[in-house]
Amino acid sequence: MSKLDIENIIKNKVGDYTVSLPENSWSDFESKLELSGKSLSGSSGATSIISSTALKITLIAALVIVPIVGIYLLKDFDKEQRNKLFNKHKNNVEETIIEQEKPIIEENSGNDIKEKELENNIETHESVKEKVYVFKPYNNGNQVYFGPTEANKENITKFRMLIRDKKGKLIFESNNQNILWNGKIKGEDRYAKDGMYDWFIIIIDSDDEVYRRHGKVKLEKQ
Amino acid sequence: MNWQSSINWSDRDKVGRIVKSCLNGDRLSQKVLYEAFYGKMFAVCLRYTGDYYEAQDVLHDGFIKIYSKLESFKNMGSFEGWIRRIIVNNAIDYIKQRNRLFLNHIEDKRLENIEDAYFKESELEKLNELKANQVMELIQKLSPAYRTVFNLYVIEEYSHKEIAEILNISIGTSKSNLAKAKIRLREIFKESKFRNE
Numbered sequence: 055m056s057k058l059d060i061e062n063i064i065k066n067k068v069g070d071y072t073v074s075l076p077e078n079s080w081s082d083f084e085s086k087l088e089l090s091g092k093s094l095s096g097s098s099g100a101t102s103i104i105s106s107t108a109l110k111i112t113l114i115a116a117l118v119i120v121p122i123v124g125i126y127l128l129k130d131f132d133k134e135q136r137n138k139l140f141n142k143h144k145n146n147v148e149e150t151i152i153e154q155e156k157p158i159i160e161e162n163s164g165n166d167i168k169e170k171e172l173e174n175n176i177e178t179h180e181s182v183k184e185k186v187y188v189f190k191p192y193n194n195g196n197q198v199y200f201g202p203t204e205a206n207k208e209n210i211t212k213f214r215m216l217i218r219d220k221k222g223k224l225i226f227e228s229n230n231q232n233i234l235w236n237g238k239i240k241g242e243d244r245y246a247k248d249g250m251y252d253w254f255i256i257i258i259d260s261d262d263e264v265y266r267r268h269g270k271v272k273l274e275k276q
Numbered sequence: 277m278n279w280q281s282s283i284n285w286s287d288r289d290k291v292g293r294i295v296k297s298c299l300n301g302d303r304l305s306q307k308v309l310y311e312a313f314y315g316k317m318f319a320v321c322l323r324y325t326g327d328y329y330e331a332q333d334v335l336h337d338g339f340i341k342i343y344s345k346l347e348s349f350k351n352m353g354s355f356e357g358w359i360r361r362i363i364v365n366n367a368i369d370y371i372k373q374r375n376r377l378f379l380n381h382i383e384d385k386r387l388e389n390i391e392d393a394y395f396k397e398s399e400l401e402k403l404n405e406l407k408a409n410q411v412m413e414l415i416q417k418l419s420p421a422y423r424t425v426f427n428l429y430v431i432e433e434y435s436h437k438e439i440a441e442i443l444n445i446s447i448g449t450s451k452s453n454l455a456k457a458k459i460r461l462r463e464i465f466k467e468s469k470f471r472n473e
Contacts, residue, residue, distance in 0.1 A: 060458065061430045064403075064431075065430055065431055067408045068431065070316065073315045079314060080307050080310055266333060
């Protein structure tokens with residue numbers, strides 16, 4: 055075969071490659087729009103973008119009303135510290151390196167693929183070492199929260215945090231940097247199952263810098 | 277529901293109606309458009325960024341641009357092609373911004389021997405047996421400089437002259453990066469678990 059063939063092989067293989075649509079993709083997209091302050095042209099209705107003023111009022115109200123126990127005061131949030139957004143909670147959230155698989159990428163070979171077929175098509179990437187936080191939501195009877203603890207909350211103009219389980223189901227969400235994850239399922243007064251979860255966070259600071267972070271957290275209820 | 281299968285995106289009337297609804301702020305139409313092209317466009321972003329979450333961010337930024345440019349869509353050619361161009365351009369902008377220093381100056385002495393770029397016939401046969409997602413994985417392991425030129429030349433079919441203009445590099449650098457991308461790809465393939473499957 056000539057050298058052109060390798061180009062043809064690869065173009066044929068991946069030129070029309072398709073990734074299957076995750077369940078929450080559209081709502082994630084809307085969340086990002088909401089955070090970015092951008093709107094789709096002519097958007098209206100119940101899902102319209104919340105104005106930044108309304109969001110600020112909500113955040114201020116939440117700061118006053120919602121008591122947060124067990125988190126440190128947020129401090130010195132600047133560009134150099136962007137990688138420290140998620141830091142240890144005293145004795146409760148530990149940073150560990152464990153064997154963890156990369157996100158699953160699904161192959162959709164047809165146009166109308168059923169869920170069952172999808173499962174059969176799932177291919178996992180090779181194992182890589184990835185930083186994972188271990189989160190124990192209560193310690194000696196004290197509730198502990200998972201979230202960014204070393205950011206200067208004064209500088210945060212917009213905040214969004216999501217926790218999803220392995221299947222992508224939303225477990226927790228917050229638009230307030232003072233409301234962090236307590237290990238419980240959103241809208242329910244029970245803890246999520248022990249295991250691995252994905253966290254996502256978007257912060258916009260007063261300089262309109264956007265910080266996006268994501269990673270894994272392992273919930274261990276003791 | 278897979279909207280891609282239920283809407284004929286080659287039908288200009290239908291495309292025109294959906295574009296109009298999107299411009300009028302109809303959120304359902306905007307969602308239909310997003311979900312119809314998510315899979316293919318996410319794959320494009322994955323090829324350029326090499327990281328699942330980065331790809332998602334780049335895709336979302338790309339879709340924001342698509343919605344903001346819908347008014348300029350003339351409905352004369354392929355809608356998917358129009359969308360793809362915006363997504364690719366957005367991915368390239370992201371890479372240029374992110375890897376400003378790395379696109380031009382690649383010096384890897386290990387990749388000097390151009391003969392190494394040629395896959396043996398047995399290797400090509402093995403490569404041809406791989407699934408699409410496995411080939412994607414190989415491409416994703418290339419460095420941003422190699423991956424970008426490789427994608428633009430091999431998949432998007434840009435010329436070296438066009439690539440040089442897009443990436444602000446010389447034509448020679450574009451050719452050199454493509455050759456090195458192939459050498460590196462061969463190395464990655466030989467080291468991969470797929471080779472013996």
